[in-house]
Amino acid sequence: MFDIGRALWFKGVMKKIPVPYSEDFLTDYRTVDCENPERAWIIQSAIREIADFCEPSLCSRSDLLLCHTESLINSVEIDAEVYSVARRAAGGAIMAAEIALKQPSFALIRPPGHHAGRNFNGGFCFFNNMTIALYVLLSKGLIRNALIIDIDLHYGNGTEDIVKDNPQIMFRNIHAFQREEFLKKVESALSDATSYDIIGCSAGFDTYVHDWGGILLTDDYCEIARMITSANPHTFTILEGGYYISDLGKNVVSYLKGIQEACL
Numbered sequence: 001m002f003d004i005g006r007a008l009w010f011k012g013v014m015k016k017i018p019v020p021y022s023e024d025f026l027t028d029y030r031t032v033d034c035e036n037p038e039r040a041w042i043i044q045s046a047i048r049e050i051a052d053f054c055e056p057s058l059c060s061r062s063d064l065l066l067c068h069t070e071s072l073i074n075s076v077e078i079d080a081e082v083y084s085v086a087r088r089a090a091g092g093a094i095m096a097a098e099i100a101l102k103q104p105s106f107a108l109i110r111p112p113g114h115h116a117g118r119n120f121n122g123g124f125c126f127f128n129n130m131t132i133a134l135y136v137l138l139s140k141g142l143i144r145n146a147l148i149i150d151i152d153l154h155y156g157n158g159t160e161d162i163v164k165d166n167p168q169i170m171f172r173n174i175h176a177f178q179r180e181e182f183l184k185k186v187e188s189a190l191s192d193a194t195s196y197d198i199i200g201c202s203a204g205f206d207t208y209v210h211d212w213g214g215i216l217l218t219d220d221y222c223e224i225a226r227m228i229t230s231a232n233p234h235t236f237t238i239l240e241g242g243y244y245i246s247d248l249g250k251n252v253v254s255y256l257k258g259i260q261e262a263c264l
């Protein structure tokens with residue numbers, strides 16, 4: 001069957017997606033076994049043809065203080081390696097959010113962040129990359145409001161903790177037990193997408209059918225990215241979970257193709 005998207009892709013018409021990424025994310029810092037450097041490496045290898053990689057800086061301590069307490073930051077700082085990579089990950093999220101003011105982007109970062117709250121962290125997360133990115137944009141006056149869609153298998157408890165009293169940020173966590181319901185919930189979460197200056201998607205690929213969630217197919221990530229980016233092109237996505245290494249690369253490729261389809 002003739003596939004117009006594929007044809008345009010081979011002609012080089014489709015634009016590459018800006019992807020903040022650093023080799024720092026291949027660091028084997030101290031964390032759990034499943035949240036390993038191979039995750040970043042396998043994705044980076046799979047998306048080379050459609051990604052335009054850019055190196056993010058470390059976020060500053062004042063960026064961290066927008067979302068976290070001094071004591072939480074100090075507790076992460078005890079491990080210099082973790083502190084450095086986690087600040088680079090937050091820097092990648094900030095870069096992706098800044099790019100999204102002009103075009104959609106995807107931050108290939110680790111460690112993930114959505115389980116890091118104002119004064120707690122856990123679930124393989126150290127700092128909340130998503131909220132740090134949005135609070136930096138808010139503090140610079142670059143946006144007035146934002147919508148966060150969290151499609152990870154696990155509830156973004158850290159994100160909720162940080163934004164719950166902030167009327168400028170709406171947080172919507174998608175949870176469902178089967179794929180049609182999941183996709184419908186994404187669609188309804190986007191019903192007022194145009195009323196936000198930016199949309200940040202916390203993308204966990206642990207919802208995948210062969211991962212812990214056992215829900216979504218590879219093509220569903222394409223559909224989700226297409227829905228979000230079509231609803232509001234000022235969209236950035238950051239990597240959260242996803243541990244089924246064999247298919248992690250192709251699932252992220254599918255997601256990026258959904259962004260491209262929305263931009264056609």
Ligand SMILES: [Zn+2]
Binds near residue numbers: 152204206241242
């Ligand atoms: Zn997760």
